[in-house]
Amino acid sequence: TVGKPIICKAAVCWGAGQPLKVEEVEVAPPKANEVRIKILYTGICHTDEYTRSGKDPEGLFPVILGHEGGGVVESVGEGVTSVSVGDHVIPLYTAECRECKFCKSGKTNLCGKVRTTQGQGLMPDGTHRFTCKGQPIHHFMGTSTFSQYTVVAEVSVVAVNKSAPLEKVCLLGCGITTAWGAVVKQQGIKGSNVAVFGCGAIGLGVLSTASIVGASRVIAVDTNPGKESWARKMGATEFINPMALPEGKRIQDHLVEITDGGLDFTFDATGNVHVMRAALESCHKGWGVSTVIGVAAAGQEISTRPFQLVTGRTWRGTAFGGVKGRTELPGLVEDYLQGKLKIDEYVTHHRKFAEINDGFHDMHGGDCIRCVVDM
């Protein structure tokens, strides 16, 4: 049987820097190896705002943004075997095909199967499934969760335990998983000194995980003093506001001083290239490792003296925390259900779909960790 198009509401961003507009859209049925999902909840991540604002060099418009969703499988295309109608699922912006060079390498979670078309705002066959006012609308990150129905590739979705509340575990679609993986996929954090720059959902998740795996010092750094109580609640042992340092004192120099030569591990969760440099230069000579998580705007580049690397510091980065979504997300949902992984604590704001633009404003407010939109 051939599926029918569905007419539903989606938040369309018609151009860079424009607010989202909730419109009636037509969502075509899934083709072979595709899955159509009824999205029930979606988080708003800083990366959605980054692309909306026009700072993403890969940004395309008009587009349906959103990549932190949870929903139920409405229908599947020919050949789909890993999920069925009625399954509770989380769309994955980092696909996992298990067949490509990347997947088979055992060295990375990045999958090559659909990444090219995903970056072009298209489904793997090079076409789109969204139409609005007779116009094709781009997909985003292979997920487009700001729509009541979306179509994704089978390699870009995972079924999870139905007893988990989708309004919470949707955050495993990006923020919580990214932060968790950035820590647990690295050896040696137990017993080490860690500094985390930026205390949004990502940074808080990183410092919380570092604390849980047994880091000895967990230093949170944020320019917003309101983040101190959040950071301490999530496990930071210290909080530093770089703006409150004596004039001319650089955060990296201060950190090196108070840690007897620097941190074992640092993380950037701001997306600011100057902060990325400070995070690297806060690392201990000989062994410190700095991980870039933040996403920087088009045209931005990182720099440091090469001597920083010659003398044994390592600069690295991670996407989706190095997590293979189809293999690992079901386990993270179980961890959440057993109380081993925090998610509820991150949801500070709720919005109805019609108020999705307010959810973006919440994010800029400084007191919002994650806003979850009820579709």
Ligand code: NAD
């Ligand atoms: P957020 O805006 O909620 O948090 C950023 C925090 O950084 C805020 O608390 C802000 O006060 C703080 N900050 C800003 N400038 C600072 C400075 N100069 N020094 C110290 N702190 C500063 O964002 P988020 O949703 O937590 O995301 C953080 C970053 O991670 C974004 O760039 C986002 O795009 C990126 N991200 C990357 C991945 C990945 O897979 N690599 C996944 C999710 C998010």
Ligand code: AHE
């Ligand atoms: N499109 C941007 C880069 C955006 C980016 O780095 N995205 C992260 C996920 S952020 C989630 O909130 C990612 O997964 N990157 C790996 C990938 O394959 O996109 C640009 O600079 O062009």
Ligand code: ZN
């Ligand atoms: Zn994200």
